[in-house]
Amino acid sequence: MTYAADFGIWIGGNDVNTEHSFVWIGSSAPVPFNYTKWHPGQPNNMNGDQDCVMLQYRTANGDYEWGDVGCDEKHSFICEMTYDTSQAPSHQYPNNVIG
Numbered sequence: 321m322t323y324a325a326d327f328g329i330w331i332g333g334n335d336v337n338t339e340h341s342f343v344w345i346g347s348s349a350p351v352p353f354n355y356t357k358w359h360p361g362q363p364n365n366m367n368g369d370q371d372c373v374m375l376q377y378r379t380a381n382g383d384y385e386w387g388d389v390g391c392d393e394k395h396s397f398i399c400e401m402t403y404d405t406s407q408a409p410s411h412q413y414p415n416n417v418i419g
């Protein structure tokens with residue numbers, strides 16, 4: 321088992337089915353996406369075995385850039401969820417939605 325980076329975070333994108341055609345995975349059909357903030361040289365599908373997307377490279381300003389890595393690597397992950405604004409404590413945050 322190899323590791324791309326200690327701080328890498330899975331974000332649920334992959335090009336498993338068609339190389340360089342990235343999709344989001346979730347509970348519904350895969351959703352294609354285009355994104356341009358890959359780390360320079362990424363996605364590179366190193367050794368023909370990098371099909372999953374993660375926040376892989378930390379920038380000087382604390383942001384992340386994307387990279388493709390092997391899908392069998394173990395990392396932390398981020399999940400997407402629906403936020404029900406009708407349940408928000410509007411009396412505390414009248415002008416903001418936190419989510």
Ligand SMILES: [Ca+2]
Nearest residue numbers: 364365370388
């Ligand atoms: Ca890569």
